[in-house]
Amino acid sequence: MDIQKLVSSIFPAETQIPPSAKIDRPVIQTQFLINGQIRHWNGSQNEVLSPIFLQTPEGAKQFVLGSFPMLSQKEAMEALDSACAAYDNGQGQWPTMSVRERIGRMETFARLMKAKRDEVVKLLMWEIGKSLDDSRKEFDRTVGYIIATVEALKELDRASSKFVIESGVMAQIRRAPLGVVLCMGPYNYPLNETFTTLIPALIMGNCVVFKPAKYGVLLLGPLLEAFAEAFPPGVVNTVYGSGEEIITPIMKSGKVDCLAFIGSSRVADILKAQHPRPHRLRSVLGLGAKNAGIILPDADIEQTVTECVIGSLSFNGQRCTALKMLFVHDSIADEFTRKFSNAVENLKFGMPWEPGVNITPLPVPGKPEDLRKWTDEAIAGGAKILNEGGGTVNETYFHPAVVFPVKAGMVLYVKEQFGPVVPIAQYSDIAEPARWVAQSPYGQQVSVFGKDPSQIAKLIDPLVNQVCRVNINSQCQRGPDTFPFAGRKDSAEGTLSVSDALRVFSIRTLVAGKKNEMNTEIFTAIMQDRSSNFLSTDFIL
Ligand code: G3H
Numbered sequence: 297m298d299i300q301k302l303v304s305s306i307f308p309a310e311t312q313i314p315p316s317a318k319i320d321r322p323v324i325q326t327q328f329l330i331n332g333q334i335r336h337w338n339g340s341q342n343e344v345l346s347p348i349f350l351q352t353p354e355g356a357k358q359f360v361l362g363s364f365p366m367l368s369q370k371e372a373m374e375a376l377d378s379a380c381a382a383y384d385n386g387q388g389q390w391p392t393m394s395v396r397e398r399i400g401r402m403e404t405f406a407r408l409m410k411a412k413r414d415e416v417v418k419l420l421m422w423e424i425g426k427s428l429d430d431s432r433k434e435f436d437r438t439v440g441y442i443i444a445t446v447e448a449l450k451e452l453d454r455a456s457s458k459f460v461i462e463s464g465v466m467a468q469i470r471r472a473p474l475g476v477v478l479c480m481g482p483y484n485y486p487l488n489e490t491f492t493t494l495i496p497a498l499i500m501g502n503c504v505v506f507k508p509a510k511y512g513v514l515l516l517g518p519l520l521e522a523f524a525e526a527f528p529p530g531v532v533n534t535v536y537g538s539g540e541e542i543i544t545p546i547m548k549s550g551k552v553d554c555l556a557f558i559g560s561s562r563v564a565d566i567l568k569a570q571h572p573r574p575h576r577l578r579s580v581l582g583l584g585a586k587n588a589g590i591i592l593p594d595a596d597i598e599q600t601v602t603e604c605v606i607g608s609l610s611f612n613g614q615r616c617t618a619l620k621m622l623f624v625h626d627s628i629a630d631e632f633t634r635k636f637s638n639a640v641e642n643l644k645f646g647m648p649w650e651p652g653v654n655i656t657p658l659p660v661p662g663k664p665e666d667l668r669k670w671t672d673e674a675i676a677g678g679a680k681i682l683n684e685g686g687g688t689v690n691e692t693y694f695h696p697a698v699v700f701p702v703k704a705g706m707v708l709y710v711k712e713q714f715g716p717v718v719p720i721a722q723y724s725d726i727a728e729p730a731r732w733v734a735q736s737p738y739g740q741q742v743s744v745f746g747k748d749p750s751q752i753a754k755l756i757d758p759l760v761n762q763v764c765r766v767n768i769n770s771q772c773q774r775g776p777d778t779f780p781f782a783g784r785k786d787s788a789e790g791t792l793s794v795s796d797a798l799r800v801f802s803i804r805t806l807v808a809g810k811k812n813e814m815n816t817e818i819f820t821a822i823m824q825d826r827s828s829n830f831l832s833t834d835f836i837l
Contacts, residue, residue, distance in 0.1 A: 299685020332529025486512025
């Protein structure tokens with residue numbers, strides 16, 4: 297197979313795109329949502345270039361997918377003020393609404409969202425190059441997440457529907473919202489990861505200003521009407537544009553109570569530092585990671601290869617949870633690297649709509665050049681690209697590269713590559729990968745591949761104190777979404793899962809009183825009259 301040739305002709309002519317995947321006209325999004333109103337923007341627009349190029353008589357041209365608004369500081373502050381007004385210091389309709397009603401609104405949103413599946417999936421493919429299968433999975437997983445969140449909240453609410461009487465004091469303890477939440481999601485899961493903070497933040501009674509990632513913006517446009525229809529005015533507000541122009545003033549205002557951000561630790565640090573009263577800001581952060589796969593001498597090679605291929609190259613390696621460094625023991629390095637690079641050679645590459653495709657073009661401008669630079673640096677240091685055609689570039693497409701042996705001192709040994717490059721290091725002493733994990737600035741997950749329970753046990757105990765998930769003979773991953781997703785060091789702040797997220801976006805609050813006759817009468821009357829949504833023993837089934 298001549299990979300160079302195939303890569304050079306990877307981009308289709310318009311006539312080769314199946315009708316169901318075609319974009320009939322540019323997606324010019326001028327809408328944004330503030331205070332329940334969908335407004336139209338007449339100012340400057342940011343052009344959205346798809347990672348997909350199309351063949352034309354003049355050569356391959358990058359497809360212009362559409363554009364989105366570059367709002368100014370004025371609209372950003374209006375969005376913030378709208379969220380503040382809807383929250384109204386906790387007195388607004390949304391934060392004081394009963395849990396049952398909030399759940400009803402969320403279910404309406406999920407129903408309206410489901411109707412937009414095809415539109416959102418198509419934009420996911422064109423905007424960030426995600427395969428049709430993975431785009432559908434992202435959409436369906438997100439709807440599933442909403443449904444699971446509703447169930448988890450019912451469970452939480454049931455547990456809070458009772459009184460606690462302790463040392464002569466009676467109390468009802470519930471979780472109350474934090475206030476105004478600024479939600480910012482990442483480009484690799486622009487729908488799912490954004491919604492894993494947005495949905496729990498909303499359902500707990502917070503009001504939200506929401507800015508999509510730099511890439512993966514248009515796909516949220518079809519959901520604006522659903523937000524406007526399902527939630528009271530001001531509860532969800534969307535802003536688009538340059539972070540410096542619109543996010544800096546929002547953070548500097550000091551009116552954000554919670555920052556939910558998924559992206560780089562560099563940007564998270566800047567945002568947090570902009571808040572004038574950092575002690576008032578709760579942060580929920582999903583940041584970088586460079587998860588290692590440690591392959592022990594007795595590992596089941598076939599199974600390890602399968603897990604490491606999906607672990608390192610699903611969505612082109614653009615997952616925070618991807619395996620970004622493999623350590624293989626000397627004794628099996630030849631066999632493992634050969635079988636691994638064969639498996640990579642068998643991955644299907646092409647356009648996102650092609651059935652069974654694994655490797656697709658990359659959305660971030662300049663990424664193929666960066667990946668090439670880092671692999672070239674490793675090659676200059678004595679490493680090789682093992683798979684045929686690995687590292688071949690055509691515009692936004694980078695053919696996956698298995699780089700071996702990667703050693704200390706090379707960029708790929710430490711850099712989070714976030715792309716289709718798989719660095720493999722060889723070790724003789726388990727102390728080397730163990731030291732690598734301990735010295736890494738990241739602390740998200742690790743995978744250990746092997747059969748000997750005593751060897752694995754010896755690794756588990758130190759590793760669980762370095763990262764937040766140790767995967768045995770399995771790739772690193774976030775799911776299932778009911779499992780805690782967290783990270784140490786530069787990888788995260790706070791824990792997310794369906795149920796943990798409800799806790800992260802709320803604070804335990806109680807109504808308490810000495811248990812005497814007067815208080816007992818007052819509490820009883822409030823509950824009998826159902827005059828409070830907080831002090832209530834109503835039970836949601
Ligand atoms: O980019 C990070 C995502 O949370 C990864 O999720 O492991 O389910 O692909 P995943």
